[in-house]
Amino acid sequence: MQLRVQLFTVHKRFALTISRGTTAQTTNVWVVIEHDGIEGWGEASPFSIGEQPQTTEVIARSLQKIAPLLKALSPLERQRVERLMLEARLPSGARAALDIALHDWAGKQANLPLWQLWGFERDRIVPTSITIGINPPDLAQQRVKDWLGQVPTLQALKLKLGSPAGLEADQAMVLAVQNAAPHITQMSVDANGGWKLEQALQMSYWLADRGITYIEQPLPKGQEGDLPTLYHESPLPIFVDESCFSSYDIPPLADRVHGINIKLMKSGGLTEAWRMLHTARACGLKIMFGCYSDSALLNTAIAQLSPLADHLDLDSHLNLLDDPFVGASFQNGRVLPQEQPGIGVRLRSPKAEG
Template identity: 60%
Template sequence: MELSVQPFTVHKRFPLTISRGTSSQNTNLWVRIKDQEIEGWGEATPFSVTTEGYKNTSSLLEELEQLTSSLKSLTPLDRQSIEAILTEKQASSAVRAAIDIALYDWLGKKANLPLWRLWGLDRRKIVPISVTVGITSPEAAKQRVRNWRQVLEPEIIKVKLGSPNGIEADQAMLLAILEEAPQARITVDANGGWSLDNALLMGDWLAQQGVEYIEQPLPVGEEDKLAILYQHSPLPIFVDESCFSSQDIIRLAACVHGINIKIMKSGGLSEAIKMIHLAKVCGLKVMFGCYSDSTLANTAMFHLAPLADYLDLDSHLNLVDDPFTGVKLEQGRLLPNDLPGLGVTLTVNSYKL
């Protein structure tokens, strides 16, 4: 099989600020695997918090180019052999994700079935997506909600907290969003921006405001404190940056209520499926999230969306130059289409060979 890679840059309509910084654009990698005149597509997205350290676009591109010759003699059906090579080469999770997505896209196209149908899933079970409001001033937060209304009427709003200006700034911003969108369901993601004391204080306060859950309240490396928070928090606790793979679920299951699965963290749909089923066996809720992913990667995750309790896959809705078309917005829900594989195509006048 032939593997080819092409970088593409996407720009956010509105920059996103979280506790670790602000992003306005991202250069991702479009990965294509071709065999028997069928081409499967995948995406690798750099992201800032990884167990391997930060992997930028250049390092991901170098990894993929080094894999080209090793994979050439195999076919997309040689999954066990491909996995052995990726393990031997110590491929990063984003590179694994790109290849895994492309292999599933190829398989779906070979079978002439969309992935959700290949897996026997029911699109009617897909829950509404949430939209994200990053850390900002109260007035700017209200405006961001109004901006989202130009795309869809938000049913669920994920609010990024963990402001460097402290929990008072977090509280002021959340109250502004509640005023602007009193009917919306509100969730909170601190991206590891709180100390344990602040997380305990905010948990009580957020519960009084009707918030549904708190995501990643504590920094990576402070997982030993989650048990205290789990015992005292009136709200469910989800982990994101602290949970990359199935192994992390086993380690954290007793002190959290849910996990956020991101395809770039997990290393692809294969590991995401394992994580979903293991989390459910452990009695945990499952959320899907994203980084600065385009429609390609988000559509891949939406094929598994009938298995998710919460969906935070909105990154492509904030892009002004997304080169791909795939998952479709229908009445507050994003649904994969009936095309084979991922069902992703290039937009008109977009990136070409």
């Protein structure tokens, strides 16, 4: 099979601020494999957790390096491809882009969308949350109003907390958002590791009193030893994101969290996302799917697995001004994969943009 790599830049409608910084645009990597006249598409978006950020350049360079080794293989030889990626030490974002392209190719060859090929029911897909970044109360309220103007059918919100200004700023933002959208009862918070244990405990009670549904990544990656205390004392369920990359990370977390956040960039693609799903369920944990600065291509790919998730946070493509792809539809607050073969993504027509 032949592999092509192309870069594209996307700009956010609303810049997103989390505890680690602010993002207004990213340059993502579009991967195309071609074999027997069929193309499979994949994507990677840069992200940074810990000391080794997966930049656009790192991801693209690793894919270009492995391209010559793929020429002798078929997209159906996924075990061989996976072994080759691991031997070449591809970063997870690069593995994800190629793995997604392989799945897309297989679905197109079978002439079936992946969700149907896997026997899933789209009716089981839950609403996706819309993310409100860290902001002063007035700006947070305006963001909610802006989103309601753009997607009036939204049913769930996720609030980024862990403000450098402290817990009072976090609390003020929560109250402002709830005042701006009193009809939305599904609200969760994500601290992105921005709290210490004592702060997380204090906020868990305060948030529970205000109807918040769960807390995501309250403590920094590397402080998983403090999670048991929070797990046993918090009145709210605890989910982890940055603390969980692959299926190997899940068993040690099973006695100290209630659920995990699976992202394609962290897991290395749909293949490992499947493993994480089954491992988490076997450990009695809940499942959520999340995203980074992903276009419609990536979010449509993970949407193929969405009937198996308890919570969804797949809103990044809805916040893009110049997404080059069209994929899953947004209906009644839900991101729904289509009936086109494979992932079901096409390039956006320039005429349609106007």
